[in-house]
Amino acid sequence: MPLLSPLPIDAALPLLLAALEAGPFAVLVAPPGAGKTTRVPLALLDAPWRGDGRIVMLEPRRLAARAAARRMAQTLGEEVGETVGYRVRLDNKITRKTRIEVVTEGVFTRMLLDDPELTGIAAVLFDEFHERSLDGDLGLALALDAAALREDLRLLVMSATIDGARVARLLGDAPVIESEGRAFPVETRYVVPDPLARLEDQVTAATLEAMNSEPGSALVFLPGQAEITRTAERLAGKVPANTDIAPLYGQLTPAEQDRAVQPAPRGRRKIVLATSIAETSLTIEGVRIVIDSGFRRVPTYEPATGLSSLETRRVSRAAADQRRGRAGRTEPGICFRLWNEGQNSALDAFDTPEILAADLSGLALDLASWGVTDPKAMAFLDSPPAPAWSEAVTLLKGLEALDAQGRITPEGRALARLPLHPRLAHMVHCAAGENDALTAAEIAVLLGERGLGGAGIDLAHRLDRFRRESGRRAEEARNLARRWAALVGNKSGSGEDAGRHLARAYPDRVAQASGARGRFRLANGRAASLEETDALAAAPYLVVADLTGSAANGRIRAAAAIDRATIEELFAGQITSETVLAFDKGARSLRARRIRRLGALRLTEEPLAVPTSEEAARLLAAGLAETGIAALPWSKDQNALRARSTYLHQTLGDAWPDLSDPAIAQDGAATLAPYLSGHAGLADLSADDLAGFIEEVLPWARRAEMDKLLPSHFAAPSGSNLPIDYAGENGPTLEIRVQELFGLDRHPAVAGGKVPLLLVLLSPAHRPIQTTRDLPGFWRGSWKDVAKDLKGRYPKHYWPDDPLAAQATARAKPRGT
Structure with a gap:
């Protein structure tokens, strides 16, 4: 090995080799x-226990894997692919000479599942384990299982910021070796943020100040691609003339990423605008300035909706330290933090492990392939949350990848052979049966590699452009799709129906236009939207592959159109049909419809005749009760009975039923329902339909008892039989012409004489002239004045001076006068 310049890790290497x-x-x-x-990987090459075995080092990102391999190869004076190589998605530099393989964590998981004993591998190094990616946690858990079969297998967990003791316990109290100090000191300066300024403006100001006051190149950390683009626009034309601006994020091509991390040409400086992709395992030559916005974008999984969304959050203290360390890689540096120093204590100590906030369906399928149905059987630093695990198992069962007991099925093994999310693996596997696996594999590539085929939302258009794209990245992506198609035994694929394939992967995200243009309802019940100007906004149905935002209203980022006939074909077994009865308040009648649904979507709806059923009668009764019992066609006699019974309820208690409108609406609708059977609405009903209800609540014997307590009519001295009104607010009331009461010296009463009637005394023209609850008092008191007035208005009628001695009459004058 050539002579190397000293680094702080060198002092720890003897202890590490001994351990x-x-x-x-x-x-x-x-x-x-x-x-x-x-x-470390180079130091392990000469370890006696390695023999001829390979050393595999895991990196969380492709960029870091390529950069680490390239740096080690340069150290050895070799090309990548000789002693040191790398293996990442869409790129592979491994030969028979390779003894150190730098791989991404996802690639290592596939290696383990294909060969549980890791044949030919002497050591596995987990670099930057503090990032706690899902693949990293799974890789370590599986490697610990493999180590039980391989006593000679070495496992080394490496990190800059991690609870070493906790990881050591997971590894059976393994020794912890610590390296002190950075390569070069880094000064930290805090920039007080302006709460009213946009993040990009604050970052731009800090970057320009740093570039004008400090030598060297700068690494600027921003949350995501959008902020990088906006900051680059603000910096353009304002930076020194010898300064280049280089973006660095995951969606760039490998060549574009490599250009960003290469040293600036002699005499020039560089500003690298990066996401958290540049936090770890990466040395950017010439960088001695770091500007940290303090934010990062992280995926958050919602088990309730089965969707992941991106959220912008504060960095943790550990991540901030990682970012700060980028400034001291090659010389003394300086870090500008865009927050108050006092805010440091409010930052989380570490980032949330992905296993606690991610979609676990891939993890669940990999564990099932490993023969594990309960994650507690594995050595995880943090156990998967029960809700997310349950959601993942439910999804896999829906894809027929797991059986009822959670064990892997032949379909599941077929999906596990594909290095894809289970949804996408299911899509490719199903497409093989339709002789179109390559098309589905191409769509899977587009979903995993943003930027291929353009940045449009319509995946069908992106697929068309991708097939015609030139360039190394596009060709490597097409080759990858061909390999995936070959894994399912079908390399055919010239289909154009992207929506059909996507529906296999995302049955819960089949979407139907809902309301205004660009608004959609997903089968899982979630709402989502597109810009009104997007061509897909007018589609009646979509399949949504990617969306962000809240569960109430997500923003569609990738989708394809699908027609209803295809939905009917693909999901014939899941489409449900039901007859829905509803009460139409406006029409005061029932409406019946046959609705066919896929989840929350209404595919078709047609009117039906209202069935004759107990349910319909109950619903009609409840609807009528809600809109108003008074609207029912009660007869005059029925209303009188209701009023008398209600009055008895109010005066004598619950022994008598309350048949007022509010009482029937609240308590009696269920009793009323059987008498509405066979009717669709208010217009169909008559008093005869309600007679049974009255008979049930007031049978004949009760009505006879009622007649004794509260007679329906009053027998006047004149011989008239007049109805008593029990529904008024003033109690039992009798309207009667005054001359029909002549000669009556006691006040009329009901309830055994206990309740006096309210007498509304009328003129011969039936106009009220007096109300009283004391008829004898009226005769003796105000009658004279009333009689005087009546004589003037009705001279042909008989108005005696002494009404108690006069004969009652229903005529103008008593007979014989």
Whole structure:
């Protein structure tokens, strides 16, 4: 090995080599810039226990994997692919000479599942384990299982910021080796943020100040691609003339990413605008300035909706330290933090492990492939949350990848052979049966590699453009799609129906136009939208592959159109049909419809005749009760009975039923329902339909008892039989012409004489002239004045001076006068 310039990690290497000589597991904690990523794998090449076995080092990102391999190869004076190589998605530089393989964590999981004993591998190094990616946690858990079969297998967990003791316990109390100090000191300055300024404006101001006051190149950390683009626009034309601006984020091509991390040409400076992709395992030559916005964008999974969304959050203290360390990789540096120093204590100590906030369906399928149905059987640093695990198992059962007991099925094994999310694997596998696997595999590539085929939302258009794209990245992506198609035994694919394939992967995200243009309802019940100007906004149906935002209203980022006939074909077994009865308040009648649904979507709806059923009668009764019992066609006699019974209820208590409108609406609708059977609405009903209800609540015997207590009519001295009104607010009331009461010396009463009637005394023209609850008092008191007035208005009628001695009459004058 050539002579190397000293790095802080060098002092820890003897202890590390001794620990791995003595036992299979170790933990290495080294701060940023110590050199662990490029020094440790090379130091292990000469370890006696390695023999001819390969060393595999895991990196969380493709960029870091390529950069680490390239740096180690340069150290050895070789090309990548000789002693040191890398293996990442869409790129592979491995040969028979390779003894150190730098791989992404997802690639390592596939290696383990294909070969559980890791044949030919002497050691596995988990670099930057503090990032706690889902693939990293799974890889370590599976590797620990593999180590039980391989006593000679070495496992080393490396990180700059991690609870080393906790990881050591997971590895059976493995030794922890710590490396002290950074390569170069880094000064930290805090920039007080302006709460009213946009983040991009604050970052731009800080960057310009740093570039004008400090030498060297700068690395600027921003949450995502959008902020990078806006900051680049603000910096353009304002930076020194010898300064280049280079974006760095995951959706760039490998060549574009590599250009961003390469040193600036002699005499020039560089500003690298990066996401958290540049936090770890990456040395950007010439960078001695770091501007940290303090934010990062992280995926958050919602088990309730089965969707992941991106959220912008504050960085953790550990991530902030990682970012700060980028400034001291090659020389003393300076870090500008866009927050108050006092805010540091409010930051989370570490980032949330992905296993606690991610979609676990891929993890569940991989564990099932490993023969594990309960994640508690594995050595995870943090156990998967029960809700997300349950949601993942439910999804896999829906894809027929797991059986009822959670064990993997032949379909599941077929999906597990594909290095894809289970949804996409299911899509490709189903397409093989339709002789169109390559099309589905191409769509899977587009979903995993943003930017291919353009940045449009319509995946059908992107697919068409992708097939015609030139360039290395596009060709490598097409080759990858061909390999995936070959894994399912079908390389055919010239289909154009992207929506059909996507529906296999996302049956819960089939969407139907809902309301205004660009608004959609997903089968899982979630709402989503597009810009009104987007061509897909007018589609009646879509399949949504990617969306962001809240569960109430997501923003569609990738989708394809699908027609209803295809939905009917693909989901014939899941489409339900039901007859829905509803009460139409406006028409005061029932409406029946036959509705066919896919989840929350209404595919078709047609009117039906209202069935004759108990349910319909109950619904009609409840609807009428809600809109008003008074609207029912009660007869005059029925209303009188209701009023008398209600009055008895009010005066004598619950022994008598309350048949007022509110009481029937609240309590009696269920009793009323049987008498509405066979009717669709208010217009169909008559008093005869309600007679049974009255008979049930007031049978003949009760009505006879009622007649004794509250007679329906009053027998006047004149011989008239007049109805008593029990529904008035003033109690039992009798309207009667005054001359029909002549000669009556006691006040009329009901309830055994206990309740006096309210007498509304009328003129011969039936106009009220007096109300009283004391008829004898009226005769003796105000009658004279009333009679005088009546004589003037009705001279042909008989108005005696002494009404108690006069004969009652229903005529103008008593007979014989």
